[in-house]
Amino acid sequence: MTILVTGSIGKISSRVASQLQSLSLPILVATRRSPSSIPFPAVTFDWVDKSTYEAPFKHDISAVFIVPPEIQEPAPYVNAFIDVAIAHGVKKYVLNAGTSAAKDGPFVGPVWSYLDTLATSKNIEFAVLRPTWFNENFSELQHQQTIKESSVFYSAAEDGKMPFIGADDIAAAGVAFLAGQKPYENKDHVLLGPQLLTHDEVAKVFSEALGREIRHERKDMQGMVKQYESVGLNALYANFLPYLEVTASQGSQEELFVAGLDETEKLLGRKGINFKDWVQREKSKGYWG
Template sequence: MAILLTGGTGKTSMHIARSLQESNIPFLLASRKVEAAAPLGMPATNFDWLDSSTYENPFKHEHLHGERISVVYLVAPEVQDPAPSMNAFIDVAVKKHGVKRFVLLSSTLVTKGGHYTGQVWQHMEDIGVDHTVLLATWFMENFSIHLHQITIKKESKIYSACENGKIPFVSTADIAAVAFHALTDVKPRNTNYRILGPELLTYDEIATRFSTVLGREVVHIKRSEQERVEQFMSTHMPEQFAKFITSIEVSSANGAEDRMNDVVEKVTGRPPKQFDAWVEENKTAWQ
């Protein structure tokens, strides 16, 4: 058995890859830029969801020591509707190469048959392939990349349209730990997991946590929906995607993420990482 990790340069895929490497389970990283970015000693291949000519690359890779890819971790491309290309690849993997199991990274707002990767979820059910869907809440790592990282570091401010909405932020390491079990356990899961962090936090509370760890005041600046769209667009984000990301923040303001569970601990045997501990571990990103 070998495992294909799409989104090969992403945070969850890299966490999974390290766990597979430590467990001596063959794997292959795949993305548009992974061959240049893959860590030394990790096999990688060029793969582009939007270019079907690359779909065969993983199955022709020469460095899996004879192991066939039978399990695939699915990470969607950053496009408005990833389902057509993802479903096309799934069909190639199943019909031409006998892939038996898929694990799909998705979000808590996605429903089977619904928007975004909901159609991928539905497709896997329709064709009867073993699958697990990971419905992950907001990543803690959102604060250490892109716009949040810049504004915390340079302005000591966090901007959002989340108002006072509570969110159970989760570490990508915890998402990856659940994914690892779904990918490697002998018995297929054939279920979905809502992956949440250990505590519900508003953005005001997040700012307070940053203030404590960084030793300077960090404040949360509340933006209207339109102001937030404009802020995203000022970073050259396409308008359609800016509206999509903002709509997720607004949904959180309205309570869409206000829930808790113990899925991470049940699946992995350990509790998810606390937000304070995560900030402490990564504080150089904002200094």
């Protein structure tokens, strides 16, 4: 029985794949890249090319980890693939979403609501992961380049407090379901880090760890769209992330933390890594110079 991991060797999927492998569970990673170029058993797969949907099922797939494609409306593709997986007898699904996701909302909302319907009509089981902002935004995504090159990062988050979470911990939450360590409850799971930090406080953590001043510079939403375009984010994310930063400045992430909605410790059996320890762990890897 093989677990299909979509999302290629992206931030969460690469960690899900390697954690499942270390539990000796068979995996198959779905990727647009050449399968031989990635360090896992892999199959060619493109969410927006339905001719690639059958190939994974040459293997005996028992569960699917879903990272939707970065397009405005992924549901028509993802739901069509779920139909194919169900036709092949797959009953277990873990969907990677975010704290802003809602079952009746846009983007992944229609995937979540479809899984919800299928839990009744087709007896499938599912979990929706709703992680907050990743620590890895500072090492693998929008802030890495400017920290390395100019000792600065930018945001529209102002003094919004965020419970940054490590990608290893998000992956471990998914693995808890995929590996059968936790029962599926057919619901969403908010995943937050153990500590609230503003972006100014993040800059201080970096300054202390790296031994040079790292600054957080504030920009408005339009300024951030341009900033994110300049570091290569696609149009969807260059526009969406600044909007989410503004909602964080208004307390969206702090509210989840204060309300005690985090399920990370419950799913992992331990607390997630805190941001300071994460920076210490990662600082010799060359991300930040």
